[in-house]
Amino acid sequence: MLELIVGIDIGGTSTKFGLVDTTGKVRIHSSIATENPNIEGYITELAHAVRQAKDSLDEPVEFLGIGVGAPNANYKKGTIEDAPNLPWQGTIPLASLLEDEFNVSVKLTNDANAAAMGEMMFGGAKGMQDFIAITLGTGLGSGFVANGQLIQGHDGHAGELGHIAYKIGGGRLCKCGKKGCLETYVSATGLKRTVYKLLADHHMDSELKRYSFDDLNTKMVADAANNGDIVAKEAFEYTGKVLGAKLADAVGHTSPEAIFIMGGLAKAGDLIFKPTIKHFEKNLLNVYQGKIKILPSELDSTHTPIIGAASLILEDIENGKSVPV
Amino acid sequence: MLELIVGIDIGGTSTKFGLVDTTGKVRIHSSIATENPNIEGYITELAHAVRQAKDSLDEPVEFLGIGVGAPNANYKKGTIEDAPNLPWQGTIPLASLLEDEFNVSVKLTNDANAAAMGEMMFGGAKGMQDFIAITLGTGLGSGFVANGQLIQGHDGHAGELGHIAYKIGGGRLCKCGKKGCLETYVSATGLKRTVYKLLADHHMDSELKRYSFDDLNTKMVADAANNGDIVAKEAFEYTGKVLGAKLADAVGHTSPEAIFIMGGLAKAGDLIFKPTIKHFEKNLLNVYQGKIKILPSELDSTHTPIIGAASLILEDIENGKSVPV
Incomplete structure (x- = not known):
């Protein structure tokens, strides 16, 4: 069973994601548009695309967790709060929505924090x-x-x-x-x-x-x-x-x-x-x-945000903190 | 046996110290002038004054460690480096000098860091x-x-x-x-x-x-x-x-x-x-x-630097990190 982390980078225009192995390598990546104003609808689209990517790999895959980088992300609450460039207003409980969908731990932080984590886990830091x-x-x-x-x-x-x-x-x-x-x-x-x-x-x-x-x-x-x-x-x-x-x-x-x-x-x-x-x-x-x-940065700039997001989960695994939901 | 920490606050004019219990209470305090240009001589004077304070208490005392707040202190190295307002030039290995004298752990940081530690252990933080x-x-x-x-x-x-x-x-x-x-x-x-x-x-x-x-x-x-x-x-x-x-x-x-x-x-x-x-x-x-x-600050301002310095040791004890030298 191949153990992978879903790394997700939510931007104003598109949501990029990748399935990242425990050495920081992106095994497959894809994206969807960040445009559905209904957050439940957006989660369904995202989940569908992630599962499609998973199924296109040759071997059976187990998800260890999901890391997300997003603007105005609140790590402590797992929410996105009043992000002016995203289509959803108010406070979005993104972590719990994804946890309900995938039944694994979800960590959420802003894109620069995710980049810092990626640099620490796999880059020059x-x-x-x-x-x-x-x-x-x-x-x-x-x-x-x-x-x-x-x-x-x-x-x-x-x-x-x-x-x-x-x-x-x-x-x-x-x-x-x-x-x-x-x-x-x-x-x-x-x-x-x-x-x-x-x-x-x-x-x-x-x-x-x-x-x-x-x-x-x-x-x-x-x-x-x-x-x-x-x-x-x-x-x-x-x-x-x-x-x-x-x-x-x-x-x-x-x-x-x-x-x-x-x-x-x-x-x-x-x-x-x-x-x-x-x-x-x-x-x-x-x-x-x-x-x-x-x-x-020493990270491959194409995938920095995805690797960084995945690093949120990898760090927890290394520290023995990761607990399946 | 009464367990106490020596909290020392080295200033340009005087060196204040106190014997602090594990609840943050200063049991006795005193000071010496910070004037001896010979660091070994200064350590001897300070050690003498600390032992005098210890002996003046009614019960037998065991020192758990020594915390020091000083300008230009380097926590990682236990040194004071080129402090313009102190009588000693260059890099002074203060922690090891005090460890040799008292045979207990010595931690050293600058006065503001010590104040932060004091606030966290016993004050409003x-x-x-x-x-x-x-x-x-x-x-x-x-x-x-x-x-x-x-x-x-x-x-x-x-x-x-x-x-x-x-x-x-x-x-x-x-x-x-x-x-x-x-x-x-x-x-x-x-x-x-x-x-x-x-x-x-x-x-x-x-x-x-x-x-x-x-x-x-x-x-x-x-x-x-x-x-x-x-x-x-x-x-x-x-x-x-x-x-x-x-x-x-x-x-x-x-x-x-x-x-x-x-x-x-x-x-x-x-x-x-x-x-x-x-x-x-x-x-x-x-x-x-x-x-x-x-x-x-919620600390008694007279003793903030002494309590803060002692907190460096108390925190280690709370975290199970304190090891006698």
């Missing part, structure tokens, strides 16, 4: 007791591990670095309603806003003048920067300056061994890592300087 | 899994507890909120060499700097004009504020504004149940707590608003 994972997508997510454990926090909402202040009480308006939040500067969207700010404030030639805000993406800015476009280069420099400074602050909280940066913006490589590391070191207290690594 | 302790003295110290454990961090230097940036790359010069550090605004010294800044920038009448920078202390500013002095009131308001904003950021890291504020500046009561709470709530992400308590 293997063996580390204290580290931070930063995911740079549309927004900025973060997961903290201290003393070898994920920090979920009192209410399951730890690791919201996207909404700490780069500019206190001022700066760019965030969709959370506050101003100056870190993710309005450091994320795929933040990078675009910086490009537009630079184009507004200066009159340098730039190939980025060709693109509408809606069309512009991180890869276009990265390609332009690699072609020597001064606006694109400056946009990455500024993004790294902001990220480096705020990561130096994060170190003052939990003193990690390393900080892993992943997600779309991290794929820009040196363009984002170099300025981030420079400004990180510049803002660090002397006892930390030169000691803390800023690294790309 | 009893039963809490996730909280932060902030000590406001000459500087600003912090101790983080997550998942019921003190966060020491990779290198034993977690919880340095005194040196996170209120103003990134600018602002007041800090004795650490950086600019804009939180403790240059929020601490007894920070409050004095704010008073002097207000007196420099405005021309309001203020009784604080009578005092030199050297003479001015928190109590004088608090008394003036309570008498309606506009500069003193504004200085507290500004201090709370800065502290509230940065504590809201700290919540985005570890999502605590409560934040305990202790030390000299905390004794100003509403003068500091009211503006701190107001600006804290204003800067919090919506998922945290109205849920996180900002509270004064």
